[in-house]
Amino acid sequence: MPPLKIAAILIISLALQLSLREVWRPLVYIDFPLVIIVYIALQREAWQALVVATLAGLIVDAQSGGLIGAGGFSKTLTAYIIYFAATKVNLENPLLRIPVLAAATVLDSLVYVFWHRLMNYPPSAPLVQTISYKLIATTVVGTLLLYLIDSIVAERSSQRRQFATRRRVARRSTGSLRRR
């Protein structure tokens, strides 16, 4: 994925995260930057996923009342785990993204809260209730968002991948013909 596209998507997701709470409070349960991080990590773009995760986490932390760095830490770790899983198992299937998104939300929240508790800075929201709401909101909206991003942004890259595969197949077949 080109860096400019990543930057644009990241900026939009951060803008939504920072402003939607003012429109309607429950919208804060949707973690837009996390959805983008999951998307990039699923593309097996390790460096981009990790950098985007750190940046997004730090920016949201800076505007929040929590510790700066806690969100960066949790999102970076989540991005790496998803990237690692994506390199071992094929997670390209849209249906498989639903449990991945859910797991990412829970992991990110747990690591975030863990660091705050450890640093004696307890969050002022009930843990189980908040994680449940966040899980539902982020998974539902995230699944739709990933589908949307896939259909808009990834169209060209999937075409490119298909062409590359065809070229490789063609090269192989011509090579075998030459050997004969």
Added chain:
Amino acid sequence: MASVRTQKEIRQRAPLWLISLLIINLVVMAVDARDADGGQKVVRIWTQTFASPLQNASSRATGATSGFFQQIWNFRTTAQENEQLKQRLNTLESELNNARQAEAENDRLKGLLGLKEQSAVQSVPARVIARDPSVWFNTITINRGSTSGIAVNMPVVTGGGIVGRVITVSPFAAQVMLITDEKAGAGAVVGQLGQSGALGSVRGRADLGVGIVEMRYVSGLEKVEVNDTVMTTGQDGIYPPGLNVGRVVDVKNGTATQAHQILIQPGAQLDHLEEVAVLLYRPPPRTAPQETLPNVEKSGK
């Protein structure tokens, strides 16, 4: 072949990138956690300084959007609301007359007692430009900062009551911790200050949500009832005395050895804050307690 090698390299280097980025985050977190109790948070001031113009613009945009939808919604209830407002106006007019009489009487009595009108605490009006983007904390960002005379720990209020205290100040913005936050607190009294002995401490509790706060340490011997008003005492060194905190919505009566369990609904509409005022209030300096015993001679004398 080249692409396979690159993928391999990426896979090999990814753990190194991960560790280095995690260390960066940990260092930032440690610095921020160390600053948290000391007052100003250096990292946050910088980010706030750069983010405040964007937040101002975004706040105006979202305000306009939500305002548009709100107006459409409001059309549905206008007629009913109009009737209610007319009735309320009549009631308020009679209450206003009573209040004028009381004020005049108050002035006369003050004159008789020779009391001087205390100068009210100066305040800076501010607009809420952002709310906490994470679900875990309750903070707001306002569009006034150190250039307007705002400093850390200054109280923030609305017409309804106290909102919270300033926790970070940058030149053109400030972050405010709401009283519903677990780390927030205010010294308060149930009833009127000077008349009631039901003193305690108001603070947020994670399981209560945004709309309710808890009042602790009120003696079980004091009489507390639902709908009693709660005022600040000024003993916390942040809020001036006599500000409205809210009203009691639930009491589990204590005993002689057990404190009341009191839940309070804040007077300020914390979910719909748009305009607030920062009180430029500095609490009176406290005299340090004498640590030596009176009968012990000080060394060097």
